[in-house]
Every structure is written in C-alpha cells, then in structure tokens.
Amino acid sequence: MVSLPKLAILLAGASLSQAHLVFVRLAHNGVWQPPLRFIRNNTSPFQEDPSGGRTAESWWASPTWPTDAPNSVRCGRDNMGWANKTDVLKVKPGDTMEFVLTGASLEPWTWDNEDLVQWDNCPEGRGACNTRSNNTDKSIRPFKVIHPGSVIMHLSKVPAGQDVHAYDGSGEWVKIYTLGLEIRKDLWPDVVYWLPLNGAELPPRFIATIPKQTPGGQYLLRVDQSVLGQYGVDPQIYPSCAQIEVVSEVTGDLPKAVKIPEALQKDSPGMAYVPEHWPNGYTYPGGPLWDGEKLEQDYPPHKDLSLEDGPPNLSSA
Ligand SMILES: *[C@@H]1O[C@H](CO)[C@@H](O)[C@H](O)[C@H]1NC(C)=O
Ligand SMILES: *[C@@H]1O[C@H](CO)[C@@H](O)[C@H](O)[C@H]1NC(C)=O
Numbered sequence: 001m002v003s004l005p006k007l008a009i010l011l012a013g014a015s016l017s018q019a020h021l022v023f024v025r026l027a028h029n030g031v032w033q034p035p036l037r038f039i040r041n042n043t044s045p046f047q048e049d050p051s052g053g054r055t056a057e058s059w060w061a062s063p064t065w066p067t068d069a070p071n072s073v074r075c076g077r078d079n080m081g082w083a084n085k086t087d088v089l090k091v092k093p094g095d096t097m098e099f100v101l102t103g104a105s106l107e108p109w110t111w112d113n114e115d116l117v118q119w120d121n122c123p124e125g126r127g128a129c130n131t132r133s134n135n136t137d138k139s140i141r142p143f144k145v146i147h148p149g150s151v152i153m154h155l156s157k158v159p160a161g162q163d164v165h166a167y168d169g170s171g172e173w174v175k176i177y178t179l180g181l182e183i184r185k186d187l188w189p190d191v192v193y194w195l196p197l198n199g200a201e202l203p204p205r206f207i208a209t210i211p212k213q214t215p216g217g218q219y220l221l222r223v224d225q226s227v228l229g230q231y232g233v234d235p236q237i238y239p240s241c242a243q244i245e246v247v248s249e250v251t252g253d254l255p256k257a258v259k260i261p262e263a264l265q266k267d268s269p270g271m272a273y274v275p276e277h278w279p280n281g282y283t284y285p286g287g288p289l290w291d292g293e294k295l296e297q298d299y300p301p302h303k304d305l306s307l308e309d310g311p312p313n314l315s316s317a
C-alpha cells in the first residue's frame, strides 16, 4: 500500500497565505494580454455568502471554498461586479489560451512596480516573472503553484439572448484541459507527482486549445487549480474566468457535462484525497474531458497506477 502521501505534508504548507494564488493574465495564441483585461477581477477581500451578500473579510488571494456563494465558486469572489468592466476576447477554434498566476506575495497594488513583477520580456515567453537584478525576491516563488491538485479549464456557453457581461456561469460547463499527476515509481513510496506543483519549482505552462468543434458564440473560459481536500480540510478552489467570443461557423451547443458549484463539492469526484481510492481510483475533478469529438472520463493513466502488487521494481523503473 502507498504510505501517507507527500501531498499531506504539502497541504499543511498550503494553509500559509503564501501558497494562495490567482490566475490573472492570459495569452491568446502566445500573445500576452494586459492583466485582468479579459479576465474578471476576483481579488475582492470580501467573502460572499450564498445569497450573494458580503460577509467576512478575507485576503485578496484567499481561496474560494465549495460552500461559498455559487458565483464565487464559478469565477471567484465578486466576479460579477467586474463583468461589465471586462473586455471580450475574440478567438477562433484551434486557438491556444495560456494562463499565468501570481501568488499571494504579489499584491495587486504592486503589479505596476516593475521591480516586483515583470509582465514583459520574461524567460521562455512566460507571462510574468521577476528577474530584475535589484529584485527583493529573486526567487520565482510568486509565480509558483504550491498546492497539490490539477489545473483544469472549462467552457460555458452564454445562454441564447444573454450577453457574456451578464452571464453568471449558472449553465453547463465542459472541461477542455487538465494538467494533473504522474506516477513516478522512483519516488516510491510517495509516487504521486503533481505536474502543476512540479516539486514546488516553476510550474509548466498551462496552455489549452479551443477545440476545433466549438460552436460560435460567447463563453466563459474558466481556469482553476483546486487543492485536494483531506483530513477534514475542505478543498480550496482558485478560479478565474475570461470572457471570450468564439468566432466559428460551427453551430449548436457544447456537450452537457457539469454544473458549478455542484461538481466541485468536497465529496465530488477528484476534489478530495480518499485513502482507499488513492491513487488507483483517482479521477480528476470537474467532470469529463471534451476533446472536441469525445466526452470522456478524465483520470490519470490507470495502468501506471496499478501498484497493488507492491513496490515497483526500481531497477527496471
Ligand atoms: C481588482 O479589484 C480590486 C478590489 O478587490 C481593486 O483594488 C483593483 O484595483 C482591481 N484591479 C483591476 C485591474 O481591476
Ligand atoms: C452591466 O451593464 C448593464 C447594461 O448597462 C446593466 O443593465 C447591468 O445592471 C450591469 N451589471 C452589473 C452587474 O453591474
């Protein structure tokens, strides 16, 4: 059996506000857009109660919890308050969409301080970095994912007769991207390696492709890194939504997949660490994955997860 996984330890670390994050910037076909121009601002320090009112104060990068107001779970705290001020990005099927995050050490009121955050001329064409010689924090920590869990992206089509500026995401969502885990037998017994976490190093890029079969129309494009809940701690949700218009000859609707927040509750598939399912029975959160043709269950390659036979033969790994 797999021993207490490393994610337990990492999740403990994730309670530090340092570990929180917000996706704030997107690149369309590799071209970075101004932070929050097409993404609804969701850095409100107020928690919304389920009726949409404001209750407790939180930190700007604090996570959303499954039981927070539905709109907060969908696109982040107070996102509807910013929807009218958010531009709509025109895209085509087949275009790529990349998201970059900032961590909680990089407060929004420091975003125009070039000594703290650089939005341009970053290594490898990334969308944010801080490489300046006089930087007080030379690490790349502000742009890291410091939680176990997948990065997922969903599309939700704006209902007929509505405008994306007014759409709250209460319709159907279909997942078009998952970056999850790998089994690395050389890490036995903590064989689960979360790719977004990447050993707390700089994460890989989060780049989705708008499926070729996506019908024309306005959509919310949602990105999220949900932190696995475990040992009585609820999952944390870090959503952001971009407002896009897909320019396409294709007509019709997307396949029906999931509703949010229903699919992202603490007992929903993929949202929590379940010892008896770990890692063999793990399914990624957010419902099935749509590649434009097929809508399929979304889980790590089960073949590699078959560890019931005991420790892997490391000399053949
Ligand atoms: C985002 O919202 C915060 C309040 O939560 C505000 O202080 C900030 O100016 C907003 N930023 C942008 C770019 O809209
Ligand atoms: C957004 O703008 C429309 C049209 O001006 C208005 O009817 C609506 O109330 C606004 N929504 C919000 C949340 O401010």
Ligand SMILES: *[C@@H]1O[C@H](CO)[C@@H](O)[C@H](O)[C@H]1NC(C)=O
Residues within 6 Å of the ligand: 115, 132, 133, 134
């Ligand atoms: C930091 O360095 C940049 C060039 O690398 C320079 O333009 C800037 O003035 C410096 N800032 C401070 C506060 O020294």
Ligand SMILES: *[C@@H]1O[C@H](CO)[C@@H](O)[C@H](O)[C@H]1NC(C)=O
Residues within 6 Å of the ligand: 313, 314, 315, 316
């Ligand atoms: C482990 O793999 C190596 C290399 O393939 C092989 O020589 C060895 O016999 C294997 N050991 C066991 C216990 O199966």
Ligand SMILES: [Cu+2]
Residues within 6 Å of the ligand: 014, 015, 016, 017, 018, 019, 020, 021, 063, 147
């Ligand atoms: Cu966190």
